[in-house]
Amino acid sequence: MSNVTRRDAIRAVGLGLTAAIAAGTAKVGVGADAAANLANPAMVEGAEAWKYAVVDPKQVADDAYENYSVGRCMHTTFKAIVENVADALAEKDPLAAQQMKSFPFHMMRYGGSGANGFGSLCGAVNAAMAAIGLFVSDGDTRKALCNEIGWFYERTLLPIYKPEDARDEQDYPQTIANSLLCHISSGKWAGVAQVKTNSPERTERCSRLSADLAQKVAELLNQNLAALNSADVAPVVSLKRAQPTATCVSCHDKSGTNADMIGTSACSECHPDYDVEHSAR
Numbered sequence: 159m160s161n162v163t164r165r166d167a168i169r170a171v172g173l174g175l176t177a178a179i180a181a182g183t184a185k186v187g188v189g190a191d192a193a194a195n196l197a198n199p200a201m202v203e204g205a206e207a208w209k210y211a212v213v214d215p216k217q218v219a220d221d222a223y224e225n226y227s228v229g230r231c232m233h234t235t236f237k238a239i240v241e242n243v244a245d246a247l248a249e250k251d252p253l254a255a256q257q258m259k260s261f262p263f264h265m266m267r268y269g270g271s272g273a274n275g276f277g278s279l280c281g282a283v284n285a286a287m288a289a290i291g292l293f294v295s296d297g298d299t300r301k302a303l304c305n306e307i308g309w310f311y312e313r314t315l316l317p318i319y320k321p322e323d324a325r326d327e328q329d330y331p332q333t334i335a336n337s338l339l340c341h342i343s344s345g346k347w348a349g350v351a352q353v354k355t356n357s358p359e360r361t362e363r364c365s366r367l368s369a370d371l372a373q374k375v376a377e378l379l380n381q382n383l384a385a386l387n388s389a390d391v392a393p394v395v396s397l398k399r400a401q402p403t404a405t406c407v408s409c410h411d412k413s414g415t416n417a418d419m420i421g422t423s424a425c426s427e428c429h430p431d432y433d434v435e436h437s438a439r
């Protein structure tokens with residue numbers, strides 16, 4: 159077992175893989191990378207990513223919505239995506255599927271109410287970006303996909319998702335957050351819906367929002383996989399910020415002439431009095 163460390167072997171026990179590793183090593187003398195992949199069959203060989211398989215975005219949304227109460231926004235969004243990928247892989251690659259299902263999902267519980275109640279980054283967004291990070295190793299692709307998530311959340315009238323028993327529902331309150339912050343996003347919605355933030359209506363809204371984000375990630379990762387496999391499908395490439403924020407960022411962010419702040423989220427939310435002309439005044 160020269161190439162398989164004791165720790166790898168111990169880790170593999172839970173997967174019933176010790177025999178497989180021992181057999182593989184004896185037969186072909188697998189290298190360190192291959193041994194690591196045997197210990198974690200969910201990994202793509204030679205890349206820092208988990209395997210991905212096409213999922214049904216609607217199913218992912220339904221699962222995220224249904225299981226919201228288990229661990230709230232971040233937990234349900236992340237788990238719905240990973241478990242659906244595991245299900246999609248189950249037949250072809252049962253060891254990978256098993257590894258995915260044993261992900262320590264409980265860690266994602268911290269994300270509720272904007273990271274442990276801080277009202278900071280929305281947990282559904284946090285989960286969506288974490289899932290992208292899990293399945294996509296190429297840096298530019300990861301950033302483009304995460305940008306799509308961030309801008310979708312900031313600029314779309316949400317929530318869109320309607321549960322089975324409410325699919326013909328009219329006039330459900332929707333808001334454009336113009337921010338990735340739980341504080342701003344949930345507050346705006348509660349204001350428009352005229353409910354308290356501790357109401358069951360606000361919880362329902364965040365269940366639907368989690369479904370929206372879970373579905374969006376599934377669509378993006380499906381598209382990304384399709385683009386990798388076919389020249390006919392366009393890759394996700396949006397690396398540029400929308401206006402006017404792109405112009406603000408060109409002066410103020412790290413690479414700008416001012417370089418006096420960090421961030422690319424919609425400036426107008428917190429600096430409504432600054433337009434792009436102020437530097438010339």
Ligand code: HEC
Nearest residue numbers: 402403405406407409410416425426429432433434436437
């Ligand atoms: C052409 C470069 C440029 C662009 C574009 C630009 N700014 Fe500025 N901004 C400046 C300069 C220069 C100052 C003054 C800095 C100072 O006084 O130290 C400033 C000041 C500010 C300040 C006050 C900073 C402070 O120290 O109090 C804010 C906030 C700000 N800009 C936001 C924005 C927003 C929002 C946008 C886009 C709508 C934007 N800026 C676009 C150059 C720019």
Ligand code: HEC
Nearest residue numbers: 339403406407410418419421422423424425426427428429
């Ligand atoms: C969630 C709210 C929020 C958003 C979004 C936001 N800012 Fe700010 N920004 C602040 C706060 C709060 C401060 C600190 C103000 C203070 O020090 O009085 C600040 C400070 C700044 C400063 C001054 C930095 C300094 O201390 O010299 C600049 C410049 C600035 N923001 C530009 C931007 C630009 C450009 C964007 C969009 C890309 C942006 N901000 C987005 C809240 C925000």
